[in-house]
Amino acid sequence: MNEMVLNRRAGGRAARVAARSAPLAENLRPVRPGLPGGQYKALTDAGIKRIHEAAxxxxxxxxxxxAPQTGIDAMTKAGAILGEDGRLRFPRALVEDMLAKAARGITLFGRETKYDLDLSGTKVHFGTAGAxxxxxxxxxxxxxxxxSKDLLQASQLVHHLDNVHFFQRAMVCRDVExxxxxxxxxLYACCAGTTKHVGTSFSDPSFVGDGFEMLHMIAGGEDKWRARPFVSNSNCFVVPPMKFxxxxCQTMEHCIREGMPILLLSAGQAGATAPAPLATAIVQAVAECLAGVVYVNSIAPGHPAIFGTWPFVSDLRTGAMSGGSGEQGLLTAGCAQMHQFYGLPGGAAGGMSxxxxxxxxxxxxxxxxNVLAGLSGLNMVYESVGMHASLLGFCLESLVLGDDLLGQVQRCVRGIDVTEDSVSIETMRQVCLEGPGHYLGHAQTLELMQTExxxxxxxxxxxxxxxxxxGRPDLIQKAIERKNRILADAAPSLIDFEADAAIRARWQIYC
Incomplete structure (x- = not known):
């Protein structure tokens, strides 16, 4: 009898292992890019409207x-007013008109279509960012x-981490003077390591032309680039408080002309470069990003742009940034609600430490x-993994650990599926009245163990x-081992061989 029980248990375990080994279709995976959030609301409806009016x-x-003269010309032509003090002011009617023209439901492309990111509604995506x-x-x-090698390795890791959906430049190449x-x-390190969507920035407007020369080489021509722009420009177009x-801005204008999506990034720090009250910090970020919406759409109506309200938190005892605080989570969640109020694709900082x-x-x-950002329905959660020391340090092992963390976060975002099948008591009846009194090995359990x-x-x-x-495995050691396995198997470059050679002949590539 005992032998029979043991064999049955072993057989059940083998069946479960076999079931887990079978590949799942993308739509059956328990978590996946673009799960809808929006369950958590840090702001009331009245609070949202009050922030909008204040902005x-x-x-x-x-x-x-x-603003640069080119921006002044475009925005005043659209209806902005240039005062004697040199400040551009934006009448309510102008902002409302430009909001009506702004792109909604945009897609950020990967170099492979399976990595495209649908930013409609409250669909949530997690990725890296930072400097x-x-x-x-x-x-x-x-x-x-x-x-540069560290940046390439971070990109390679992201390419193999299912729960990290995009790769925005996470660190500075300090070895390149x-x-x-x-x-x-x-730009090369980001694109060589992954075919997921990439975000980058340019340190000088005069460098943008070289950047697009490289992107056209990677894409296989300007026409192919414009058809599916797979890199977005992370653009700090404002210097808070309330300055372009x-x-x-000159870089942004060039990127718009080249068909590159824009992340309109307002990164004030509450208590320093933004007001200390959390609500007013959101007001300033919203006002600055609304000015960005006017700017972009006065140049190219409907150009893809992400509403990047990105307020940070200060530890008011010292004035230092506190990126891992609960207040940061509240700011991010509140900003997500403002994005949804305007119906615009939005992004903000998430899982910093x-x-x-x-x-x-x-x-x-x-x-x-990350849970607050995901449950709030933030389209693009930037800096969600790998970032330490209030954005000063990036950790490859933390990136690997973050893949596990984001899997659990996305499971929370997905919520509980309540269907006729899931709440049927038939399985309970079978187990309790006809079966062994437990659900291990039951067909329903095996069926759901991968999808639920x-x-x-x-x-x-x-x-x-x-x-x-x-052997008492250590979490960090396991992360090191997984990191090393991924990097050992990663392709040196995911850029076409001939294009890669041409890029290396054109510019000095360090990695």
Whole structure:
């Protein structure tokens, strides 16, 4: 009898293992890019309308200064008013007109169609971003300057991490001293490592032409680039509070002419470059991004642009940035609601950590912030993985760990499926009245174990006894091992061989 029970248990376990090994269609996976959020609301409907009215008032009364002449010409032609103080002011009717022209339901393309990102509604996507100047060496527990090779490896990892949906430049190539070559190496490293959608920026407007020369080479021609632009421009077009960033605006204008999607990024810091009240920090970010909507659509109506309200938090005891705080999560969630109020594709910062290493502090900060961002229905959650020390450090092992974390976050975003089948008591009846009194090995359990549940790749769920028998595996060590396996198998470059050779002949590539 005992032998029969053991065999039945072994057979059930083998069946479950076999079921898990079978590949799933994309639409059957328990989590996937673009799951709809919106369940969590940090702002009331009245609060949303009040923030909207305050933002319109700020644009009419305060306005923004320091736009380049080309921007002034385009926006005043559309209806903005240039005051004697040099500030552009935006009448309510102008903002409403440009909101009506703004692109909605846009798609950010990957180099492969399976990586396209649908930014309609409350569909949520997680990815990287930032300009960290250090890489976190977890084995030595130290920080060192980040390099082009580090950036390439981060891109390669993202390409193989299912729960990280896009790769925006996460760190600075500190090994490249020439600024033009730094921008070119940044763009190359991002595109060589992944065919997912990429985000990048340019340090000088005069470098944009070189960037598009490289992109046309990667795409196989300008026409192919324009048909499916697979890189977006992360553009800090404002310097909070309420000033345009002149050179970034010139870069933005060039990118618009070249057909590149724009991330309109307003990154004030509450209590420093943005008001200390969380609500007013959102007001300023919304006002600045609404000015960006006017700017973009006065040049090219309907050009794809992401409403990038990206307010950060200060620790008011010191004035230092506090990217992993609960207040940061609230700001991000509130901004997501404002994006939805305007019906515009939106993005904001998500899972940053103030911790210097991938430790417990990093876990709770990244987990809380990403859950709030996902449940709020934020289309693009930037900086969701890998970022430490309030954006100063990027960690490859944390990126790998973040893939597990984001899997759990997306499972929360998906919620509970309540259907006629899922709430039927037939299986309960069979088990309780006719069966063994448990659901292990039941057909329903086997059927749902892949589609209803998600399993971590690195995190350990064994019992203490099993953990001890396995040699007491350490989470960070497991992340190092998975990182090394992915990088060992990664292609040196995902750019066409001839195009890659032409790029290397045209510019000095460091990685």
């Amino acid at each position: 319109l008032e700020a644009l009419e009364v305060i306005g923004l200064s320091q 960290a100047v250090h890489i976190v060496d977890v084995e030595k527990r130290e920080y060192r300057e980040s390099t 020439d600024n033009l070559l730094m921008d070119m190496n940044t 960033a002149t050179e970034s 103030d911790s210097k290493l991938p430790d417990m502090q990093a876990g709770w900060e990244q987990g809380i912030l 549940y998600i399993y971590p790749a690195v995190a350990n769920r064994s019992s203490p006894k099993e953990w001890n028998e396995l």
